[in-house]
Amino acid sequence: MHLGPISLHKRLEDFHHRIECYSKDAPDFINDDYGNFLNNNGWTRSQIRSFRGIHDIKPGHGVFDWPLEESLYPDTYIGNQAIQLIDSDEMDKKKK
Numbered sequence: 054m055h056l057g058p059i060s061l062h063k064r065l066e067d068f069h070h071r072i073e074c075y076s077k078d079a080p081d082f083i084n085d086d087y088g089n090f091l092n093n094n095g096w097t098r099s100q101i102r103s104f105r106g107i108h109d110i111k112p113g114h115g116v117f118d119w120p121l122e123e124s125l126y127p128d129t130y131i132g133n134q135a136i137q138l139i140d141s142d143e144m145d146k147k148k149k
Contacts, residue, residue, distance in 0.1 A: 070143065072134045077101050077127050087130050094125060 073085035081088075081098050091097060104120060123129050 070138055072131060072138075074127050074131050086134070087127055090130055091125065096121070096125065 074087035075083050075085050077098065078101075079085070079088070079098055083098075088098060091101070101121075104118070119126055124133065
């Protein structure tokens with residue numbers, strides 16, 4: 054299983070399943086699983102980037118209050134996706 058940006062690993066055939074999640078600050082044109090998840094829940098990364106302005110946080114410094122529900126945070130999203138994948142039998146089927 055590969056969790057994260059593709060740039061960290063170029064050989065996709067090495068993985069049974071990929072969950073792409075670039076950062077919460079990624080540009081809107083990035084089409085990854087997390088961005089689709091945000092869109093399906095009524096949010097965009099542009100809106101999330103605007104939260105930095107509340108505290109005058111500069112790009113690249115990703116520490117700011119998260120005003121949304123915890124399930125929308127990137128780390129929580131990745132963890133929940135991994136748990137769902139582990140709980141499913143998809144990984145077991147691919148081992149055979």
